[in-house]
Amino acid sequence: DTGVSQDPRHKITKRGQNVTFRCDPISEHNRLYWYRQTLGQGPEFLTYFQNEAQLEKSRLLSDRFSAERPKGSFSTLEIQRTEQGDSAMYLCASTGSGIYEQYFGPGTRLTVT
Amino acid sequence: DAKTTQPPSMDCAEGRAANLPCNHSTISGNEYVYWYRQIHSQGPQYIIHGLKNNETNEMASLIITEDRKSSTLILPHATLRDTAVYYCIVRVEAAGNKLTFGGGTRVLVKP
Numbered sequence: 001d002t003g004v005s006q007d008p009r010h011k012i013t014k015r016g017q018n019v020t021f022r023c024d025p026i027s028e029h030n031r032l033y034w035y036r037q038t039l040g041q042g043p044e045f046l047t048y049f050q051n052e053a054q055l056e057k058s059r060l061l062s063d064r065f066s067a068e069r070p071k072g073s074f075s076t077l078e079i080q081r082t083e084q085g086d087s088a089m090y091l092c093a094s095t096g097s098g099i100y101e102q103y104f105g106p107g108t109r110l111t112v113t
Numbered sequence: 114d115a116k117t118t119q120p121p122s123m124d125c126a127e128g129r130a131a132n133l134p135c136n137h138s139t140i141s142g143n144e145y146v147y148w149y150r151q152i153h154s155q156g157p158q159y160i161i162h163g164l165k166n167n168e169t170n171e172m173a174s175l176i177i178t179e180d181r182k183s184s185t186l187i188l189p190h191a192t193l194r195d196t197a198v199y200y201c202i203v204r205v206e207a208a209g210n211k212l213t214f215g216g217g218t219r220v221l222v223k224p
Contacts, residue, residue, distance in 0.1 A: 004156070031209060042200055042214030043157065050209055091156050093212075102212060104156030 004105035006092050012111045013082055020078045021108045025094030032075050033102060034067055035091040036060065043091055049075060082112045117201045122219040131188040133218055135201030138182040144205055146177060148186045150197040157200065160186065191222045
């Protein structure tokens with residue numbers, strides 16, 4: 001098992017463009033989380049999936065953000081009409097039934113110019 | 114989930130024990146204490162967790178006070194690779210429960 005992977009690792013985009021990030025969780029994990037981390041702060045929860053169902057969304061997840069997890073495997077996080085305030089590290093984590101820890105990926109660092 | 118308070122930073126000498134405090138005075142009876150760390154440019158990594166008994170694993174020890182209002186994470190022999198931000202989190206054990214991170218403690222291990 002190679003752990004949680006995220007792609008791309010870095011993304012630079014111009015304000016107003018759309019971006020999409022991908023997360024591949026550990027294969028047997030049915031729960032997947034997205035977090036956002038700005039410089040000097042701890043990660044903040046964005047949304048949570050159990051299998052393909054999106055069960056919780058933070059109020060941080062504005063209507064420009066959308067997340068999917070088709071077939072309960074990988075997940076995508078899309079940001080439409082990016083703003084400079086969206087610049088952050090976007091972290092994905094996964095876990096499974098009976099597992100108490102969340103396993104984090106390396107993150108995707110987004111820079112909006 | 115209950116809020117935690119940690120010192121913003123601390124230094125530690127390589128090879129010595131590092132004791133990281135955490136206050137969680139409003140913790141509920143069903144909330145666990147979790148510790149994660151985040152090395153620069155990496156995702157957070159689970160270290161240890163406990164409810165009320167002291168816990169030890171290959172990475173660290175967790176000491177929880179009897180009233181459960183505070184805890185200490187102990188890194189027994191700090192190495193330079195232990196330089197990281199350490200987060201203390203309290204949370205209920207429930208399916209799907211998210212992690213709520215505070216500011217953490219930035220630990221610098223010095224040679």
